[in-house]
Amino acid sequence: MTAMIDITSAKKTFTMHLQGGVELPVVRGVSFQVEPGECVVLSGPSGAGKSSILKMIFGNYRCDGGRIGIRHQGMVIDLATAEPRQVLSVRRTTIGYVSQFLRAVPRVATIDVVAEPLIANGIARAEARERAGALLRRLNIPERLWALPPSTFSGGEQQRVNIARGFISDLPILLLDEPTASLDAANRAVVVELIEQKKRQRVAMVAIVHDDEIRHLIADRIVDVTSFAAAA
Amino acid sequence: MAEPQDPMQDDQPLLVAEHLGKNYGRLTACRDVSFALYPGEVLAVVGESGSGKSTLLQLLSAQLAPSAGRVSYRMRDGVLRDLARLGEAERRFLFRTDWGYVHQDAAQGLRMAVSAGANVGERLMAVGWNHYGRIRDAASSWLERVEIDTARIDDAPRTYSGGMRQRLQIARNLVTEPRLVFMDEPTGGLDVSVQARLLDLMRNLVSELGLAAIVVTHDLAVARLLSHRVMVMKGGRVIETGLTDQVLDDPREPYTQLLVSSILPA
Numbered sequence: 001m002t003a004m005i006d007i008t009s010a011k012k013t014f015t016m017h018l019q020g021g022v023e024l025p026v027v028r029g030v031s032f033q034v035e036p037g038e039c040v041v042l043s044g045p046s047g048a049g050k051s052s053i054l055k056m057i058f059g060n061y062r063c064d065g066g067r068i069g070i071r072h073q074g075m076v077i078d079l080a081t082a083e084p085r086q087v088l089s090v091r092r093t094t095i096g097y098v099s100q101f102l103r104a105v106p107r108v109a110t111i112d113v114v115a116e117p118l119i120a121n122g123i124a125r126a127e128a129r130e131r132a133g134a135l136l137r138r139l140n141i142p143e144r145l146w147a148l149p150p151s152t153f154s155g156g157e158q159q160r161v162n163i164a165r166g167f168i169s170d171l172p173i174l175l176l177d178e179p180t181a182s183l184d185a186a187n188r189a190v191v192v193e194l195i196e197q198k199k200r201q202r203v204a205m206v207a208i209v210h211d212d213e214i215r216h217l218i219a220d221r222i223v224d225v226t227s228f229a230a231a232a
Numbered sequence: 233m234a235e236p237q238d239p240m241q242d243d244q245p246l247l248v249a250e251h252l253g254k255n256y257g258r259l260t261a262c263r264d265v266s267f268a269l270y271p272g273e274v275l276a277v278v279g280e281s282g283s284g285k286s287t288l289l290q291l292l293s294a295q296l297a298p299s300a301g302r303v304s305y306r307m308r309d310g311v312l313r314d315l316a317r318l319g320e321a322e323r324r325f326l327f328r329t330d331w332g333y334v335h336q337d338a339a340q341g342l343r344m345a346v347s348a349g350a351n352v353g354e355r356l357m358a359v360g361w362n363h364y365g366r367i368r369d370a371a372s373s374w375l376e377r378v379e380i381d382t383a384r385i386d387d388a389p390r391t392y393s394g395g396m397r398q399r400l401q402i403a404r405n406l407v408t409e410p411r412l413v414f415m416d417e418p419t420g421g422l423d424v425s426v427q428a429r430l431l432d433l434m435r436n437l438v439s440e441l442g443l444a445a446i447v448v449t450h451d452l453a454v455a456r457l458l459s460h461r462v463m464v465m466k467g468g469r470v471i472e473t474g475l476t477d478q479v480l481d482d483p484r485e486p487y488t489q490l491l492v493s494s495i496l497p498a
Contacts, residue, residue: 017486018493059475061482084461084475085270106428120439 332405
């Protein structure tokens with residue numbers, strides 16, 4: 001396969017044991033591919049399972065059936081059946097994920113939150129911080145905030161920190177869950193630029209964006225998730 | 233600082249538990265636990281009081297003899313050895329050098345009446361360091377790393393706050409550059425703000441030193457922050473295991489769902 005992501009008949013159901021074992025089907029028959037340098041946008045109404053699919057590709061949600069093939073270090077790994085160690089390795093060197101909300105350790109400075117993925121991949125602290133600073137500046141986070149933990153920031157600022165953390169690595173796959181949701185027009189434009197840049201670097205991306213204008217700007221292809229809706 | 237190392241790429245497990253069990257008379261504290269821990273990997277063992285997680289930690293760290301199964305550890309020569317068959321010298325090497333053990337109650341892991349510097353230096357002397365100046369320098373640099381004012385180096389830990397004691401205990405354990413650290417409720421009994429600082433510190437040290445760790449905790453937030461992988465225990469058995477964020481965000485077993493849903497939102 002040349003695709004970076006190759007999903008075939010992936011399926012997800014939640015079993016809610018605290019609610020008497022109710023089965024909550026989320027998606028089934030999820031099948032699509034993402035090529036290097038391509039941005040696929042998932043579309044569909046809220047609750048259709050877009051975020052769940054993204055989380056399955058990141059290995060955050062377990063997959064109950066089918067296959068999630070990821071090109072990782074020259075091999076294809078099926079995340080639906082991978083060992084925890086393999087999933088961690090995939091996350092370190094192949095898949096980045098920009099979640100909707102920042103989940104940071106309480107006391108860590110913003111600049112270190114952003115630099116951390118680079119340091120985890122063996123890049124020297126000084127260089128990692130320099131790159132983190134450049135990205136924060138580009139996303140209009142004023143330098144006086146860099147030494148503070150992001151937990152005190154506004155929603156939009158936290159999201160930009162989250163975006164910086166997600167975009168800083170040179171990973172070949174990037175998953176974006178509403179990266180522009182609480183940003184103003186200027187910062188939305190920066191994110192669109194960052195996505196363009198990743199495309200030029202042949203990064204394969206899967207994104208969720210509700211804003212039609214942004215979707216139009218970044219999407220190479222749209223995958224409608226409603227066709228994967230699991231019959232209740 | 234952080235070397236371009238990736239201990240988790242190591243393909244040989246550091247510690248292997250096979251069908252481990254412990255009975256106290258007719259009471260089963262721990263039953264059929266099997267897993268492999270790799271270098272640089274942090275495993276959290278979660279579950280409520282009485283679930284068997286502390287017994288498991290004692291079995292894994294050779295403080296308790298198993299009733300069934302075995303624990304093997306890869307010694308520095310690369311050979312995996314059954315802990316029950318180690319010689320006295322090898323056991324001493326593990327306890328004094330290659331392993332650390334962080335107790336919930338710092339008073340159990342520290343000598344409360346001797347100075348902080350001596351608490352850290354003692355482990356170095358046990359492995360043959362004998363130059364007072366170098367021992368003191370190492371102790372002082374470790375106090376700095378765990379954010380203890382070096383002006384307090386000659387004070388005994390009984391004059392320290394709970395959070396400082398816990399940080400001192402960590403310094404004492406890490407000074408010999410162990411490859412594996414056992415932690416039993418390391419943030420238990422501390423104020424929330426003190427916990428956050430300690431967790432952040434432990435997280436950094438573990439990743440900078442490429443340490444493997446087994447952390448027993450009933451606090452899922454601790455598991456989320458520190459660990460790569462989690463084992464959920466109930467009634468002495470492991471009922472669910474997997475990547476930490478996977479188990480916490482997509483719990484499968486009824487008991488795990490109950491644990492996760494019982495966290496009070498801050």
